[in-house]
Amino acid sequence: MAITVVGSVAFDSIETPAGKRERCLGGAATYFSLAASYFTDVRVIAVVGEDFGRRQEAVFEARHIDTRGIERATGKSFFWEGSYLDNLNEAKTHATDLNVFATFAPKIPEAYRDSEFLFLANIDPVLQRRVREAMPQARLVAGDTMNYWIKDHRPALLEVLKGLDILLINDTETRMLAGNNNLVQAARAVLAMGPRTLVVKHGEYGATAFLRGATGDDVKLFRAPALPLEEVVDPTGAGDSFAGGFFGYLASQQEITPVSFRHAMFYGSVMGSFAVERFGTERTQNLSRKEIDDRFNLFRELTHLD
Amino acid sequence: MAITVVGSVAFDSIETPAGKRERCLGGAATYFSLAASYFTDVRVIAVVGEDFGRRQEAVFEARHIDTRGIERATGKSFFWEGSYLDNLNEAKTHATDLNVFATFAPKIPEAYRDSEFLFLANIDPVLQRRVREAMPQARLVAGDTMNYWIKDHRPALLEVLKGLDILLINDTETRMLAGNNNLVQAARAVLAMGPRTLVVKHGEYGATAFLRGATGDDVKLFRAPALPLEEVVDPTGAGDSFAGGFFGYLASQQEITPVSFRHAMFYGSVMGSFAVERFGTERTQNLSRKEIDDRFNLFRELTHLD
Secondary structure, three states: OOEEEEOOOEEEEEEEOOEEEEEEEEOHHHHHHHHHOOOOOEEEEEEEOOOOOHHHHHHHHHOOOEEEEEEEOOOOOEEEEEEOOOOOOOOEEEEEEOHHHHHOOOOOOHHHOOOOEEEEOOOOHHHHHHHHHHOOOOOEEEEOOOHHHHHHOHHHHHHHHHOOOEEEEEHHHHHHHHOOOOHHHHHHHHHOOOOOEEEEEOHHHOEEEEEEOOOOOOEEEEEEOOOOOOOOOOOOOHHHHHHHHHHHHHHHOOOOOHHHHHHHHHHHHHHHHHHOOOOOOOOHHHOOHHHHHHHHHHHHHHHOOO | OOEEEEOOOEEEEEEEOOEEEEEEEEOHHHHHHHHHOOOOOEEEEEEEOOOOOHHHHHHHHHOOOEEEEEEEOOOOOEEEEEEOOOOOOOOEEEEEEOHHHHHOOOOOOHHHOOOOEEEEOOOOHHHHHHHHHHOOOOOEEEEOOOHHHHHHOHHHHHHHHHOOOEEEEEHHHHHHHHOOOOHHHHHHHHHOOOOOEEEEEOHHHOEEEEEEOOOOOOEEEEEEOOOOOOOOOOOOOHHHHHHHHHHHHHHHOOOOOHHHHHHHHHHHHHHHHHHOOOOOOOOHHHOOHHHHHHHHHHHHHHHOOO
């Protein structure tokens, strides 16, 4: 089943202990769609500026990602500059230039309208909601958000959460959204805001899914590990790549069962683990399905009890 | 097979967001031996002062722990005071009074000398080494340490590591000991210092075992989850309880196989998860084997892929 994703396509300048890259292709929708493209058809809704050229376009094309929903606007693309010199788990932001993103009004190509899966990457919740409402046929809707929207745009974000099946955020965002430092209590509070499923991403420690049961009180958990990595070159995009692997795998399944959901969590961890091995999208844009499945099996071995 | 453990038996005053307790029974050897006592016979080597009375003694007796190696000295027992008000993952130490521990010279009762399993809890590496050398019959030796010994007593600690089969420490200690921020590289460096196996405890995220293979270069990994808990009352002793569950289960097995090792990691996580549910040793001293196995099965369910 095809996924439509709305979010940022951007340029990132990144510094990590492993080195520096200027203006590499980035953005949540980019990482998400590259990761998901190994599992299913992906269609992107975004806006870019005049600096988005053939080279960037080719990265999407090579992975057969539908870019008809990427609008070309006058001006520059969204630009982010950050570093991870002291702590690979947390970026220090040096610059965020919204540029053409400041006036982004998502337009949905007619050809996208039969997408049964919709991913609302981390953007203004007002836009997330607009896209969700414009795609009523989507039968599974997942999304992401960040501290900025949680703190300063709460009412709009709460409206989005009501319409989400699956929310994917990290530990800090979960605690902040719920106003509760205990992760399990916070997860319950978030589930009460709308999503049936909350996937909390723990960075290098994997991710935990909290699944609301039929009665509401009954919450089931599943924990997927992350692979401890010998070399983390650049953590940028790991969370979006997790989301892409997770949602891409789900969309590729005939039916979502407890087992396919668990496998999706593992594929999310797998795609996150590839993303950090090179700068920007370098690793994620050049994988084979065999490499992905080999790592899936490594993860299985890493956690298999008996 | 019986385990002998050497380490601290102490009084702790603890403040957490859940409340406050004055002078409850604590110490690494206490947590370790209570957790291990559900799996095998445990013998303790420690020193206490005149403040260690019948009530404390009874906690060990109720779990059939051999306390003949707990020396009674003139003065007060080791005392620690700490709080976890801002961060449940890291204690803020307000006082550490070594008291009778300052001149501790471990004496090993004759009856302990046939222990095939030896655990060197977090104490001065000079003492760890002395106990190890006095118990040459021990065929599996595991140990713990902390930042203080890593920073200021490195040569003595390195001598201990040479004689260890299994080292159990946390993420920060692993990175500090190796002088390398990448956990996998740090783990390799620690394995080169002596232990065949390194178990890195991740607190609320579980633990990862790094197992050195026959060739030295070949390192195998296994990751055990922690249970996300609704209520963390007091994190004190979680790591020592992990070690007790882990080593206690190993000692209860006829043979250490990859499967029994993996189960031991899970039992470690199980005992750590109980420890934090009440203040001090309250929860760990009052468990049934059924409660332990029920939680083991919950952990299995939490991580089982297929």
